[in-house]
Structures are given as C-alpha cells and as structure tokens.
Amino acid sequence: MRIGIAGIAGRMGRLLAEEVQAAGAILSGGTLRPGSRAEPPAGLPIQPDAAALFAASDIVIDFTHAEEAVPHAELAARSATPLVLGSSGLSAAQERAVAEAAQLVPVVHAANFAPGVNLVLALAEKLAAALPAEAYDAEIVEMHHRQKVDAPSGTALAMGRAVAAGRGTTLEAAGMESGRDGHTGARRTGSIGFAALRGGQVVGEHTLLFAAATEHIAITHRSFDRRSYAVGAVRAAQWIIGRRPGLYSMMDVLGMR
Ligand SMILES: NC(=O)C1=CN([C@@H]2O[C@H](COP(=O)(O)OP(=O)(O)OC[C@H]3O[C@@H](n4cnc5c(N)ncnc54)[C@H](OP(=O)(O)O)[C@@H]3O)[C@@H](O)[C@H]2O)C=CC1
Numbered sequence: 001m002r003i004g005i006a007g008i009a010g011r012m013g014r015l016l017a018e019e020v021q022a023a024g025a026i027l028s029g030g031t032l033r034p035g036s037r038a039e040p041p042a043g044l045p046i047q048p049d050a051a052a053l054f055a056a057s058d059i060v061i062d063f064t065h066a067e068e069a070v071p072h073a074e075l076a077a078r079s080a081t082p083l084v085l086g087s088s089g090l091s092a093a094q095e096r097a098v099a100e101a102a103q104l105v106p107v108v109h110a111a112n113f114a115p116g117v118n119l120v121l122a123l124a125e126k127l128a129a130a131l132p133a134e135a136y137d138a139e140i141v142e143m144h145h146r147q148k149v150d151a152p153s154g155t156a157l158a159m160g161r162a163v164a165a166g167r168g169t170t171l172e173a174a175g176m177e178s179g180r181d182g183h184t185g186a187r188r189t190g191s192i193g194f195a196a197l198r199g200g201q202v203v204g205e206h207t208l209l210f211a212a213a214t215e216h217i218a219i220t221h222r223s224f225d226r227r228s229y230a231v232g233a234v235r236a237a238q239w240i241i242g243r244r245p246g247l248y249s250m251m252d253v254l255g256m257r
C-alpha cells in the first residue's frame with residue numbers, strides 16, 4: 001500500500017511519515033507548501049504538487065490546513081484515491097464540499113484520531129442524553145500550543161456536536177457561546193460554551209463540564225504525544241482501503257458505530 005502525506009514537513013507530517021514506514025506501508029512521498037522554507041525530513045520523496053502526490057499514492061493523509069481540504073478532497077475524487085483528513089478549522093462550506101467529494105471516494109475526516117478522544121465523544125453524547133439541558137450547562141475548555149491557528153479546536157467542536165446530539169439537537173440550533181468578553185448577558189439555557197487557551201507547547205487538552213447548581217461533572221482528555229494522532233491516522237488509512245465512497249469518522253474506523 002502506497003501512502004502519501006500532504007504537508008510532510010509539518011509537526012504531524014513528520015510523525016505520519018515515521019508511522020507509515022513503521023506500519024510497513026510504502027511512503028509514496030509528501031508535499032511541501034509552495035514556496036515553503038521548511039526543511040523536509042531527510043531522505044523522503046518530495047512530490048512537486050498535490051496532483052502528483054495523489055497520482056503516486058493509493059491513499060493520501062492530509063494534516064495541513066483547512067484551506068487545503070477542499071482542493072485535496074476534489075483531487076481524491078478525481079483520482080479515485082481515498083483520503084484521510086485531519087485538518088481542523090473547516091468552514092461549513094468547506095465541510096459540505098468535502099462531503100460532496102466523499103460521494104465519489106471514501107474519506108475519513110476526524111477531528112481527533114486519538115482513540116481516547118473518540119471514547120470521550122461517545123461518553124459526552126450519553127451524558128448529555130441523561131442530564132437535562134435546563135439544569136446542566138455544558139462548557140468545553142481546550143488548551144493547545146501557541147502555534148495553533150484555529151479556535152475552538154476541531155475536537156472541542158466535535159464534543160459540542162456530541163453534546164447537542166445527546167440532547168436531540170444540533171450545535172447550531174443549541175447555540176455556541178464562544179470567546180465571552182465584556183457585557184455578555186447571562187448564559188443562555190441549553191447553549192454550549194467554548195473557551196480556548198493557547199500557550200507553550202501543549203499538545204492538546206480538552207475538558208467537558210456539565211455544571212449544575214449543586215454539582216458538576218468534568219471529563220478531561222490530555223494528549224502528551226502527537227504520535228497517538230499519527231498512529232490513528234495510519235490505522236484509518238489501512239482501514240479505508242476497499243471501502244465504498246462515503247464520509248467516515250474515526251468512530252467508524254474504531255468500530256464504535
Ligand atoms: N485530527 C487530528 O487528530 C489532528 C489534527 N491536527 C490538525 O492538523 C493540521 C496540521 O497541524 P500541525 O501539523 O500541527 O501543523 P503544522 O503547521 O506543523 O503543519 C502544517 C503543514 O502543512 C503545510 N501546509 C500546506 N498548505 C498549507 C496552508 N495553506 N497553510 C498552512 N500550512 C500549509 C505546512 O507547510 P509549511 O511547513 O510550509 O508551513 C506544514 O508543513 C491542523 O489543522 C491541526 O489542527 C493536528 C493534530 C491532530
């Protein structure tokens with residue numbers, strides 16, 4: 001199996017290259033951002049552009065940037081090359097375009113490829129179904145390294161969606177309260193709150209709180225090593241081969257639904 005890696009010089013790209021090789025797959029190459037000054041990992045094949053990467057690969061893994069998600073999904077559909085997509089911060093229109101491409105080619109898009117986070121997402125939905133939204137306010141706090149460019153994190157949004165699903169609604173309908181500042185007014189019942197911290201080299205921390213008048217429940221997931229994401233993404237790449245076109249999640253890969 002030939003696996004290609006978009007953004008091979010990135011924090012995730014480098015680890016993905018190692019994990020593809022550790023899994024015994026062939027690393028068909030990687031791409032750099034046009035004009036990039038980043039040093040690619042020594043000895044790894046660099047493709048001139050994304051089209052060449054897709055042509056040389058049986059599967060492509062993309063952990064780059066939201067802006068690349070749609071062009072990469074379209075290339076995947078055109079070349080019938082399954083895609084494992086990890087980038088976060090996609091707009092609603094970008095999410096829709098990826099879903100459209102996934103009608104033609106299998107795509108795994110996950111906010112977080114670490115197995116533990118996916119268990120937390122399942123738990124979040126169950127807790128939200130059991131705890132009345134009128135009494136238990138759902139708040140999500142996340143912290144990441146100072147280089148992260150999008151907020152709230154994709155994982156925090158996935159937690160919000162899981163809570164909304166448990167309450168029989170959507171995140172959009174429930175309402176997001178994000179980045180509170182100034183005279184915000186009182187919290188709206190049923191809305192889902194988000195707070196994003198950035199600093200140092202925190203790999204990724206997420207806490208989901210259900211806060212009521214007399215008690216609160218908190219579930220925290222902490223990632224200490226990006227390798228758990230890379231191992232999960234390579235597992236998704238091995239799983240996706242031979243699947244029907246469609247948009248899959250890490251829950252599908254882990255057999256959790
Ligand atoms: N789903 C998951 O489990 C996880 C998802 N992520 C997500 O993966 C993405 C990448 O994270 P990370 O590896 O930390 O980021 P980095 O900035 O370290 O790496 C991004 C790589 O993509 C390249 N790139 C290509 N096109 C673009 C573009 N348009 N804008 C910016 N970079 C581009 C960069 O090139 P250059 O080197 O020239 O800048 C770089 O090599 C993020 O969206 C992050 O949120 C991260 C970890 C886990």
Ligand SMILES: O=C(O)C1=N[C@H](C(=O)O)C[C@H](O)C1
Pocket residue numbers: 088089111112144148152153154155156203204205
């Ligand atoms: O940018 C990161 O680093 C991470 N991004 C993902 C997200 O936005 O949730 C996953 C993980 O938290 C690390």
